[in-house]
Amino acid sequence: MSTEPHPLFTPQTARTTLRAGSFVMEAEARATPLGLLAVGGMVAAILLSIPPIVHAKRGHRALPPPRD
Numbered sequence: 472m473s474t475e476p477h478p479l480f481t482p483q484t485a486r487t488t489l490r491a492g493s494f495v496m497e498a499e500a501r502a503t504p505l506g507l508l509a510v511g512g513m514v515a516a517i518l519l520s521i522p523p524i525v526h527a528k529r530g531h532r533a534l535p536p537p538r539d
Contacts (some may be wrong), residue, residue, distance in 0.1 A: 479504050
């Protein structure tokens with residue numbers, strides 16, 4: 472039997488360094504493929520929920536004043 476973890480549960484790591492003059496910033500992120508899929512699903516849900524909210528906001532405009 473293999474003791475290697477399943478590829479979907481193996482963390483992936485990304486590192487970057489940003490240098491601008493004397494300013495140096497280093498960042499590191501770790502996530503599993505399943506975690507990235509979950510984040511992608513949440514982002515998609517947020518983006519898909521924006522148009523109905525905007526439509527609902529624009530749908531209730533005040534009526535123009537009556538003409539005499």
